[in-house]
Amino acid sequence: MDYYLSFLDVKGYYIFHDLRLHTGNKYFQMDILILSANYLLILEIKNIIGTVQFENYFNQFIRTVNGLEEGFYNPIFQTDKQKYMLKQWLNVQKFNTPPIESLICFTNPQTIIRADSRVKGTDSVIHSQNLLKIAEMDQKHRTSIFTKKDLLKIARCLIKSNKQDSSNVLARFNIAPDEIIKGVHCPRCYKIPIDRKRGNWYCSNCKIHSKDAYIDSLKDHLLLFGPQFTHLQFKEFLKINSNSIASKLISSLNLSYSGTSYKRTYILNNDDFLPK
Incomplete structure (x- = not known):
């Protein structure tokens, strides 16, 4: 077409x-x-x-x-x-x-x-x-x-x-949520997952370093699962082991949220991806 x-x-x-x-x-x-x-x-x-x-x-x-x-x-x-x-x-x-x-x-x-x-x-x-x-x-x-x-x-x-309608994407293509590959993907070669080392995301395949490679993976989350996520869901989707690193990355986005700090739900919008 x-x-x-x-x-x-x-x-x-x-x-x-x-x-x-x-x-x-x-x-x-x-x-x-x-x-x-x-x-x-x-x-x-x-x-x-x-x-x-x-x-x-x-x-x-x-x-x-x-x-x-x-x-x-x-x-x-x-x-x-x-x-x-x-x-x-x-x-x-x-x-x-x-x-x-x-x-x-x-x-x-x-x-x-x-x-x-x-x-x-x-x-x-x-x-x-x-x-x-x-x-x-x-x-x-x-x-x-x-x-x-x-x-x-x-x-x-x-x-x-x-x-x-992001909520129906997985159902539309008959994909179970646990079939989605977790982690941050390389912005150049799309290897997934890539590692986080010394404040950067590092791809062992094409050898590039990136500070904000996780942004595109958050866009994937928005399209696949919708705009809301918790601290734990953020860690699991991006495969981040550290609570402090996950908190730092979420904080850098200045996202709107609801709930207390312990049970806080964050809300992604299309304008929220670039760190402030």
């Missing part, structure tokens, strides 16, 4: 990947959102092998591989829901509501797409190599809804509002 998106004029579009937004009472997620002055475009990405069939009577989406049929959530309904939720989000943020289009992009060129002639919405189903269909939308929507200043404001609001 990145290859085909690279053909777009970078001055004319803002492209966002994997957005998860909140409308006030519900979350919704979009694989790719393209923001332009005239319209918004949602891209729903499907990497599915075999033959897929959009069926009208029961509004089904069926994949067949090696003679085995399997039902999936209909992506046409999925993009309809995304458009509805995106309109709600724009209203909550008090932005004008432009035309909102959607495309369902199958990235595997060998995927065979079939549809009942009565199925509505299949004109929005394409292989990713046909993404230049965006040019047709540019011709369809020729009236500007947003100024450059508006676009920048919306872009910043989308980034600020993006709420990734």
Whole structure:
């Protein structure tokens, strides 16, 4: 998808990947959102092998591989829901509501797409190599809804509002928490774990020393387990044996926390990683 998106004029579009937004009472997620002055475009990405069939009577989406049929959530309904939720989000943020289009992009060129002639919405189903269909939308929507200043404001609001659901990452990929390799990884060769010697993290593989190699490992913790941790969890995740060293590193981050010193829970935010 990145290859085909690279053909777009970078001055004319803002492209966002994997957005998860909140409308006030519900979350919704979009694989790719393209923001332009005239319209918004949602891209729903499907990497599915075999033959897929959009069926009208029961509004089904069926994949067949090696003679085995399997039902999936209909992506046409999925993009309809995304458009509805995106309109709600724009209203909550008090932005004008432009035309909102959607495309369902199958990235595997060998995927065979079939549809009942009565199925509505299949004109929005394409292989990713046909993404230049965006040019047709540019011709369809020729009236500007947003100024450059508006676009920048919306872009910043989308980034600020993006709420990734870190708590479900392990479940999503069926990984047990005890399968995660603990320790600080090397910022150059990614060997894990590396050792702490004389106030530095040292990698025996590529021979580098680093004072703040643990920062990237804390980012991993945020993505895998969420923003909260205790002193003991900090020690165990980074494989630090010394209570005093763990306390010193936590203190250097100036993190917000709750609870007493004995049962204190620290809270990581994206802006908290660099030592103060």
